[in-house]
Amino acid sequence: MSDHSPTTRSYGVVRRMTARGRDEEHRTATPLELFFDLCFVVAVAQAGRQLVHALAEGNPSHGIPGYLMMFFAVWWAWMNFTWFSSAYDTDDVLFRVTTLIQIAGVLVLAAGIPRAFDSGDFRAVWFGYLVMRLAMVAQWLRAAHSAAGAERCAAMRYAQGVSLCQVGWLGLLLLPQHAKPWLFLVMALLELTVPVIAERPYQTGWHPHHIAERYGLFLIIVLGETVSAATVAVQSGVDQHGGLGTLLPIAAGGLLLIFAAYWIYFAVPIHLHLASNRQAFLWGYGHYPVFASVAVIGAGIEVAVEEATGKAHISALAAAAAVTVPAALFLFTVWLVHSRHQKRGLAQQSVLPVSAVLVLACTFGGRWAVLLAGLVATGTVATGVTLTTRAARAGAAASAQQAGTEA
Structure with a gap:
């Protein structure tokens, strides 16, 4: 039985972040994960409201691309945490605090969605994303610190890939308005390649x-x-x-x-x-x-x-x-x-x-x-x-x- 099972698991401020097994019994979502999902849906709702306004005004060419971009940002941050927590959730104090920081980041992102829709001002969105991604990088570095060999290499690749992509998102603040959708498309594709590259040396222990x-x-x-x-x-x-x-x-x-x-x-x-x-x-x-x-x-x-x-x-x-x-x-x-x-x-x-x-x-x-x-x-x-x-x-x-x- 895995050392993360309910009968052997200990709770403390910090515990070693070892990988969880794919064959672990009774593996279910935690209250923290449910809270995480609920807060992320706040951002989904914000994007939906902006889409409603655009469609009702007869402007789908603006509303649909904007919605798809904002939804990708929220969905991808959710994906990053979901698959990581399935493999490395220690549920100790440090893990919980880092997760709550990610929640704070998505709430900042949600607050910036209306301005990003209306005027292409991505500053709040980018900053909220930065908060989430820094917390995610910290989680991967913590996993790398507790691992060795191919597993450590995979965790480091995740941390490096997420960091580099976050730098690329700076283009949303620096490029002219007409170039931002193209940047978004390129960066989204790069984001999708990070897990593919990172998991080549080692497949993380997510639970089906x-x-x-x-x-x-x-x-x-x-x-x-x-x-x-x-x-x-x-x-x-x-x-x-x-x-x-x-x-x-x-x-x-x-x-x-x-x-x-x-x-x-x-x-x-x-x-x-x-x-x-x-x-x-x-x-x-x-x-x-x-x-x-x-x-x-x-x-x-x-x-x-x-x-x-x-x-x-x-x-x-x-x-x-x-x-x-x-x-x-x-x-x-x-x-x-x-x-x-x-x-x-x-x-x-x-x-x-x-x-x-x-x-x-x-x-x-x-x-x-x-x-x-x-x-x-x-x-x-x-x-x-x-x-x-x-x-x-x-x-x-x-x-x-x-x-x-x-x-």
Whole structure:
């Protein structure tokens, strides 16, 4: 049994940061990790609000790239901590304090998101990111200090890579406005290469079940923020315009989409797929569009409400697309990086891609577009459950027949 197991683990101010095993039993998310996720979603909500304003004003060419950049910054900082803590969480005082410093950094970043959106002023965003990354570098250096050989080399590569990338982000403060999106693209690609290079000499001991749980919990918190944003939007529309009949289809359809998103994501035990870094990198990186799209569903519902109440300066088609496009993207990317690994046969594999196309088609449903998309998502869940049940019964029958034949 690992020396980090609940029965042998000691708590103190500082303990040696040894790697945790991938076969460790009862490895679950800690309260500190849940708190960390909750604070990071504050930044996601800030980016979502700015996206709503841009879309409602008919300016998607500004809002969508800005949202994707801000979401990447938040998601990548979350990723850095999540995979590190899965491998090296000591849960001692020093680890907790360093994690709380990272939380403070993301709150500074969240406060700077509106100014970065409106005027391209990235100073607060960059400083908040600096706080988070310095804390992350300190964690890796601490892991390197306790390790030797290839493991120490990997930890040092992480520390060096994160540091160099943070220097590169200075371009957001120094370059002209038109060059910043291109810098962001280059730096994002460089950031993604750091773990690939760092883990060549040694694969860190992240825990498959723990990682799967952490991703699932983050999705739940983002879904909760989506529900909150949609509820506030509907309440505001009712208070100001009293158009409950107009808003009810949007609210019902949005709620069905959110419920379906939850059901679809958690329908498969993905930790069984995460056997090595090869699967983990593709799965982990692929969650960027998964998380980003599910967060945008809430922003899209807000836009649809504003259009229905006459507050948005866009067409009903554009407002519907603000919901259906991210919903379709979620369905497809969840299938691509998550669900397809546990699906068997053409029928099961086709459900989510076909549903994504049908949800996109709902864009042309006028005032009923969001409700139609929600009904399609609900039908997707029902179809998936039916096919899975049939496959399970067929498998059980085949096993029974084989057992009888052998007997």
